[in-house]
Structures are given as structure tokens and as C-alpha cells.
Amino acid sequence: MLGVDKILNPEGGGAHKVAQVPPVPFALRWLNYLVIVPLVALATIFFGTLSLVAGLWDKSGQQQHWIARQWARVLLMSAFTKVGLVGRERLKEVGAAVYACNHLSYYDTPALFAKLPFQFRIIAKAPLFKIPFIGWYLTRSGQVSIDQSSARAGIASLMRGVKTIEHGLPLVVFPEGGRAADGQLQAMMAGAAFIAIKAQVPLVPLTLVGTYELLPIHVYALRPRPVKLIVGEPISTAGMTTKDAEALTERMKQVIHATYVAEHRD
Numbered sequence: 001m002l003g004v005d006k007i008l009n010p011e012g013g014g015a016h017k018v019a020q021v022p023p024v025p026f027a028l029r030w031l032n033y034l035v036i037v038p039l040v041a042l043a044t045i046f047f048g049t050l051s052l053v054a055g056l057w058d059k060s061g062q063q064q065h066w067i068a069r070q071w072a073r074v075l076l077m078s079a080f081t082k083v084g085l086v087g088r089e090r091l092k093e094v095g096a097a098v099y100a101c102n103h104l105s106y107y108d109t110p111a112l113f114a115k116l117p118f119q120f121r122i123i124a125k126a127p128l129f130k131i132p133f134i135g136w137y138l139t140r141s142g143q144v145s146i147d148q149s150s151a152r153a154g155i156a157s158l159m160r161g162v163k164t165i166e167h168g169l170p171l172v173v174f175p176e177g178g179r180a181a182d183g184q185l186q187a188m189m190a191g192a193a194f195i196a197i198k199a200q201v202p203l204v205p206l207t208l209v210g211t212y213e214l215l216p217i218h219v220y221a222l223r224p225r226p227v228k229l230i231v232g233e234p235i236s237t238a239g240m241t242t243k244d245a246e247a248l249t250e251r252m253k254q255v256i257h258a259t260y261v262a263e264h265r266d
Helices: 004-008 026-054 062-078 088-093 108-115 126-130 134-140 151-166 191-199 242-265
Strands: 083-086 098-101 121-125 144-146 171-173 203-209 227-231
Touching: 026 062, 026 134, 062 108, 083 108, 088 227, 098 191, 098 242, 108 203, 108 227, 121 126, 121 151, 126 134, 126 144, 144 151, 151 171, 151 191, 171 191, 191 203, 191 242, 203 242, 227 242
Parallel strands: 083 227, 098 171, 098 203, 121 144, 121 171
Antiparallel strands: 203 227
16 A cells, blocks of 8 residues: 555645746735625625534535535635636546645635536545634535544545545545645645545546636735636546555646646746
8 A cells, every 4th residue: 555654745846837926016905905805704704604504404515515606606706706617528527536636725715616517525634624613614514624643544534535435426635735835736645546546436637727826825915817727637547556546646746737837838
């Protein structure tokens, strides 16, 4: 079996360099402070509360997922941002699968909820489940907690992801484990590949383009702009074992990297 450290911890790195985002203009900063940020906060409170209430009876998570989609759409509208979905036809080729996406911004999650046309679950870090309100939502809506406190806890977390797939629900994962600080593709953990192999379902690369420029890490003002979510060719895991997880992760990373570089070259 692939070493636990390579499943739970990234290795390697380096990718195409994206130009540094210039300072936010004065007028745009005030548009954020007076309009965009209040709208985002109100939408998050409203839809979060609605989802928590729905969670009292919604055991399937369908209603909560629908609410999350409305939240995501309102956040994108508040940011004056449209998300284009490229390769939608590839989503029809697979059922339950693991979808692995690059991670650039807090706006990655709204983009995924708004554009992926099916109910899915996400993997989130265990500490988030302990935060009031956020943790309540994550727990009640059936999201998967990843606990990296020990090797045993980590593997148990990944197996919960496998169970989610076996129950027929696709799983969305950010293999980098956190947002990219400079717009570059970061080192990737092999957890997504491990889950896909154990569940014997395809691994689908997803590439987000534009969310870094929309809202980089440590920046608290949005720059409205178009965003793309590009669906890559599903990668079959038929016949693979967990020994192949590292190679599968590298293959997935190469697809996402090539797509991201090509979009920035255009």
C-alpha cells in the first residue's frame, strides 16, 4: 500500500507562474466594503440558517445541497462574476466519481456548487467541523471530515470518502489541501487517487481558472471577472491498486497543470 505520508501530505510542487495581482483600486475597494461584502455576509447567514433548519429533516442532503447552490449563485452574482462550464458533456460519462480540483480562492467552493449539475459531497479539514455554524452545516449536510492528526485517523477519513462514493454520491476534493498563495499549482496529496482506486470509480480532473484573480489568498476585496470551470477527461481506475495512487495523482496533476497553463497562455 502507498505510504500514509504520501496520501495525507503533499510532495513535490512547482508549476506555471501566474502574474502577481496588482493592488485593488480605491473605488473597487469601497464597492467591496459598501456593497459586495455586506451582500456576501447576508447571503451566507441567510442560506446557512436555512440549510441548518432543513437539516433537521433532510437526511438525504438534497434540500441542503439545493440551498448551497442558491447560496453559491448569490455569492457569484454579488461579485458580478459569471462562471463558464467547459466540458459539461464529460460529466455525463461518469456517475459517482472523485472530482479533483485545483484550489486558488475562497470562491472556488461557490464556483463548484453553482456549476456542477449534480449533488455531491466535499472533503473538508476536521478543524472546520468544530467551528460553530460552519461545523454544524458540514456535519448535517453529510460532508466528509479529513483528520490528519495521525496515520490511522487519516486512513479512516479516506475510507469515509470511499463509503460516500459507494452510497452513490460523487466526491469533490482539493488535493492541494489549501489555497495557492501565488496562483501556482501546489504539491498534491494522493488522497483523492486513493479514494478513487479503493472505490474503483473514475478520477475526474477539474481546473478552475480566474478565481485567483477574483479573490487571492490574504486579499479581502473582490475583482469581478469571468471564471472558468474546465472538466477534464475522466481517468479510469479499473484494475488499479493503492500502489498506483502516487502515479495516478501525478497524472491528474499534469492534466490540471496543462489546462491551467493553456488558459493563461490564451
